Amino acid sequence: MLTILIVDDDPHIRELLRFYLQRDGYKTIEAGDGKEALDILEEEKIHLALVDIMMPHVNGYELCKDIRSYYDIPVMMITAKGEITDKEMAYDAGTDDYIVKPFEPKEVLFRIKALLRRFQMINEDKIHIGHIVINRHNYEVEIGNKAMVLPLKEFELLAQLANYPNRLFTREQLIDLVWGHDFTGSDRTVDVHIKRLRERFSSEEHGFTIKTVRGLGYKLEQTK
Template sequence: MEQAKLAKILVVDDDPFILDLVSIHLAQAHYTTLKASDGVQALAILEKETPDLVVADVMMPQMDGYELTRIIREQWDIPVLLLTARGELNDKEHGFNAGSDDYLVKPFEPRELLFRIAAILRRYDKPNNSINQVGSLTINRKSYEVTANHTTLLLPLKEFEVLALLGSRQNQVFQRSEIMEKVWGFDYEGDEQTLNTHIKRIRERLANIAPDVHIKTVRGIGYKLEVIKE
């Protein structure tokens, strides 16, 4: 995927060996890399640079990875992958509650790090346009608002992400697996009934404010967003 290969990644770790090791593997995979030895230095870099992803260690002096993730979540729309030597469930929960997108336990295989990074970048791969118009429906990715016929909807986040994905390419069929991966993540352990439920709810909402816009089921493949012509 070309966009992933050109992505810029900030690596944050107080261990020089890990910092260099991760940076080398990212460079070999054709990513542009930035390096910081702690959370404070990472924030200074973020004030000047806009990476596509932050890979950060949890246990660091001055500011741990949890706190760094929390600040990133408050100030920037940048995904975070946390690295840690601790694999207990409580630590993972702490990381996800801080806002991380994924969590990888040391020691890890470089290949696993790379495919997790690629998966996160695919989920954040959004079209350049922050506003998509589909029939009478306007989908605003910045404000997370959906409007039609002078009515504004604030959808639950996952419903919005599903609708925004379908609306990003009108009349294009999205496979069910692609929707699940981009909205819920490649390692989501739930079943596809979750997607069915979200599609049903979105259809009900659209019927009330934008009856000209419809989510069509393409049997055996997935869904597409289309405008119904009278």
């Protein structure tokens, strides 16, 4: 599971971001200022940092410079400072993205996904589920000594569900995570791809099943 560090001296902002990030399957760690964030970075494996600018002890610019100097992770600044000079200073400090408060949580989520893709963190691990291994490096599903290549969206949908076994995803969440926020088709596209995955994988042979939660969405459960 990917871990996101939320650095903001406003507890309400931290709570809001925590809610949406955890709902989307991320682990979160919080810091109330830049100094606390640096201590956390020394102790924890962090995959992405969300950083406010105006904070006590160590401000967001300084924190971003330190992260860029010592850690190879993406940084997104989320701040009330919206002037072009503020943005210039942020990018000079090394931020990878910049969002002005008030923000739309959904936009934060899809920007995070884009940053993680750019840093190749979403695809860094193999996912073991049931009797298969989903290899996100080469987009293959390994079954024993054999490799299966799926159509791209089927692969990404299977990987998304398998990475969070027993977690319910709505169709809307799966559309955002697999097809992207700008997808213009029907959410029934998800149903079609789920049907194809069920035809390819059986609980008896492959050790997992994709269950429908009526009126809500889908979840993957390991059976063996």
